[in-house]
Each structure stands twice: as C-alpha cells, then as structure tokens.
Amino acid sequence: MNPSLPASRPAAPRRRLLALAGAGLAAAALLMPAAASAEAWPAKPVKVIVNFPPGGAADQLARLVGQPLSEALGQPVVIENRGGANGNIGGEAVARSAPDGYTLLMSSGGMVSVNPHLYQKMSFDPAKDLVPVAAAARVLVYLVVRPDLPPKNVQEFTAYLKARPGKLSYGSPGVGSSPHLAGEMFKSQTGTFATHVPYRGAAPALQDLLAGQIDFYFDPGIALQHVKAGKLRMLAVGSPKRSPLFPDVPTLDEAGFKGFDADTVFGFYAPAGTPQPVIAKLNAEINKVLAMPAVQERIAQLGGEAAPGTPEAFHERAMADSVRFGAIIKERNIRAD
Template identity: 40%
Template sequence: MLNRRLLIAGALAAPAVAARANTWPQRPIRFVVPLAAGGGVDMMARILAEQLDKALGQPVVVENLVGAGGTIAAANVSRSDPDGYVFIFQSVSSAVINALTYKNLSYDPVGGFAAVSLFARFPLVMATYPDLPAADLKSLIETLKAEPTKYSYGSSGVGTVTHVAGELFNSLTGAKLVHVPYRGNSAVLNDLLTGRVAFTFDGIAPLLPHIQAGKLRALGVTTAERSPALKDVPAMKEIIPGYELPFWTGLYAPARTPSEIITRVSAEVAKIAANPAVSSRLASLGVEAVGMPAELFDAYWRQQLDYYRAIVGQSNISLGQ
C-alpha cells in the first residue's frame, strides 16, 4: 500500500515539476559575488550574468557581498530560499579553501550548496612592482632569503586562494613574505602599484593591462603550463618544484534548489562558455571558458577539495575562526 501511495504521489508531482521548469524564471535572479567589484572573479561573474540575462529572459542582478573571505556571502546564499532565484558565483577561495580552513562556520560550505556549472579556469600570476631588485623568480627567491621578512604580499583576504598562494610560496621556498590581507583584489592592486606591498597573486585579467604597460612585473604563473596570455612568463613549478595551484570559478545554488532548474542553468552556462564571442573575450583575459554539467562539476569540486586539503596541510595554514 505504501509503495502504491508513493507511486501515486510521484505521478501527481511530475506535472508540477514539469510546469515549474517551464515557467521559471518569472522575476529577476540574484547573482551573488563574494568579492569586491572590479577584480577578475567579478569580471567573469558579470560576463556570465550578462549572458544568462539574455538566455533566461529575466534580469540577472549582480550583488557584491564582501567580507570574511567570502564566508558572509556564502552564508547568505546557503540560507536563501532554494527557489532558483539566487545563485553564488564562487571561486576556489570560497568553494574549497573556506571549507578546509574555517572551523566554526555558521553554514555548511559543502552540504549547503548544489553545484551548477564550472565556468572558467585560469592561472594566478605572481606580480610585483618594477622597482623591486629582482628581475625574475629565481633571483627573487635569493633576495628574499637574504632579507627575510622585509617584503610583504597582499591578498584579497584571509583564507582566499591568493593567501594560500603566498603561503605555499613561503612553504616551498623558505621565504618569509609577510601576509597583508585586504578586502578584495582592487585594494591590493592599488597598493601594489604604489609599492605599499611588494607582491600579490591574482588572476591575469586585472593585472594584464598593468603588466603590458610596464607598471607591474609578472614573475610566474601558478598553473602547470605557461599561459598563452603571458607566454614569456614561466610556470612557477619550473623554478619551484611542486608549486601548482589550480584556480577556477563556478556557479552554485542553495542546496535543495530544484534539479530541473539546476539542469537548465547548467545547460545555459555550457552554451555561453561555448559561444565564440564569450570564449574569445575570456581568452583575451587569460581565462579558459569551460562549462560543465552539474553532476560532473560536483565530482570535480569534491576532487578539488581533496587536492587543496593536501596543499593547505603542506603550507601549515590555519585560518579557522
């Protein structure tokens, strides 16, 4: 009798599910970015939001909700109604590193979200201002060992991937760069350009114009291979064995968001990533457009949690609240 009731309930629910998929969305969609406006992650989020706006026929409104390394935004979204009208555009920082380093979060950084689609992959760049007395990464390491704690690096916040990048550098080279956390990448860039901090790790997009203008010097990229956008800049692992830090961005929804909505949005993101105009625009910024079905992105996300867990442990990073 119970099985029959379940079958009847499922049959009655099926038309409602189909109707919901066909009628959604009916109002603007909130698109949360856990970083300040103007940085590389924000730029990618706005490119995706602009295209989703067209694809879904409703405004996709970007909201920059900053603070506490992305945990404020993530907590906000994880507690939102899972109705398909709120998403969060996360990077490795908030989707992976926060789950590994913050011990007393007020939300579940893994179970609180449903993976929708991987959007982009790209390297971070280790950049410095040109007046620093080191022409390349090898000579820089020698300089840092000769003058420990003299130089600082800025990150976009405690617990972000740019923080981890600096601590991994310290761990593998024996350097003692002093960490200076900021509230977002734009503030770091402003101080880097004026020499208030010596280094930063950031995506290619916000740094490239300044590198091309000679206002910043690129020393290395964090991917295993060199970037097509910076062909003359070595992969850091060429100089520092074991240094590899994959960086990516992806779209998430609150847990229990209807699967048919997640499937639809994931399919739209894949179309957007495959659009030559979008992929070319991202490539010009040193970013590879990806797009990935939700179930594959979920598996990739969990693999990355394991990968970064080893890096965080190797670097002795403790960022718990």
C-alpha cells in the same frame, strides 16, 4: 442461481484496474507542480550573489556571463556583491535562500575546497547546503612584482627574498584566497619569509601593489593590463601550464618548484534542494554562454580559461582542490578565525 451473477464476476478486476489507474493519476498529480514550475522557470529576475567585492575575478566573471544568460533566460540577471569572511557571508546568504532557482552564487572554488579547512566553525556547510550548477572559468595566478625591484626572474627573486627575511610583503584578496595560498606555497617551497597583507578583495590589493605599498602579489588576472603597460613585472605563472597571453613567462613548476599549482575554478552554485530541471537548464545555458567566442576571449584577457562542463565535474574538481589546498593550510597552520 442468480442469472446476473456470472456477469458481475469481472467487477473485482475492474475495481483493481480503476484503483491502479487512480494511484497513477495521483502520482502524476504530485509530479505536475514540480514539472510545471520547472517549465515556467524563470518567471521573474534571477539574482546572482557574488561573495567578493566588485572588481575581482568573481565579480567580473559574474557580469560577463550574466548579460548573455539574461538574454537566454528572458529575465534580468541581477548581480549583487556581498563580500566578507573569505566569501562566507555571500555563501551563507545563498545557502539560506529559497531553493527555487532565483538566487544563485558566483564564487571561487575556495568556498567548498578551502573554507572548511580555514574555519573551525561555519554557520553553514557549503558541501551540503550548496549544490554546484556550472563552472565558469579556471582562474590562473601570476607572480607579479613592483617594477622597481631588482630581480628579473624567479631565481633572482627567490635569492632577493632569502637575503631579506620578513622585509618584503605580499598582498592577497583575503586569508585563504587562492593568491594567499599561492604565496604560502611559494614560501614553503623556497624556504623564504615575507609578510602577508590580506585585503578585502583583489582590487584593493592590486591598487596597493601599484602604489608601492606592498612588494609582490599572486594576481588572479586583474593585473595583466598593468603588466602589459610596464607598471608591474611578471616573473612566473603559478599554474601547471603557461598562459597563452604570456607564452614566454615560465611556470613555477618549470622554474624548479615541482607540482606548483594554485589554480582554482570559479563557478555558480545554488541552494541545496533547487529542482534538478532548473539546475540542468542553468547548466546548459551557462555552457552555451561560455562557448561564445566573445566570452572566451574576455576570459582569456582576464588570464583565465573558460571551463564549461557538468555540475558533477565541477564538484569533482572542488573535492580534488580540497585535498591539495587542505594540505598547505595544515602545513602552514593557516586559520581565518
């Protein structure tokens, strides 16, 4: 018998252990680049594409959050406006971007909850090609009218509209925007008819209302300073609860239009495939920004409410809105193409 044989018997177990250790090291090596990139992110400026023109709620929220977010990340946060097609142009630009955390989207919730109902064909699927990062704010809508119109409350305004079918007009930031859908909800519940005038953004619609070119508007918050200055008259809030800025102004639900809710949640999205650690870091930092008293105060001045939360909660809200808005889009046969 070979005397060395007993000593060699443990070799097979050692080989197995070495093989297992090698496999573990290989797996760790595969994970290291992703972990390292997540730790290194961001190593350059982060671009936020706003899919609506300057001056609207999405633009103002992006710029409000962008500055303190830049300080938290240690890199510039660059805001770029790409409006058009009810947000689809900017949404597609982000959906087609590299999923590395350096290109984000600031959009109304309508990108996911409304546009798929409006367009028979879209060049991208917002529910699959974009992932939620963080909600920013719940944006309320306010029924405001020209101050020279006789009605002083919702009931008088409804009667005024009914007596003048098709003679009054209302504006919106575009077909399928929350102000447009609010107008359609209102016409549906009141049995009235007014002409819808879509604009390329909220700011141009507001300017024409101030100039007397249109008669009323469901405002997403940018007209509030003009209401306070007496240049416009607010009749109601198109949300489930009253605004703390105008505690004496009733909701449309309180005025008799039960269940009226045209609120939407604005927030940040990223291209699908963006590393989860990057999304988690962005979500945490954006939530910290939204907890700042100065940011909350500014969002309140815009007529909204800060809406910190998880990406999952943001997505669930969008899906619930999809059901609600999809119903009015189908009922009113609204199409964008």
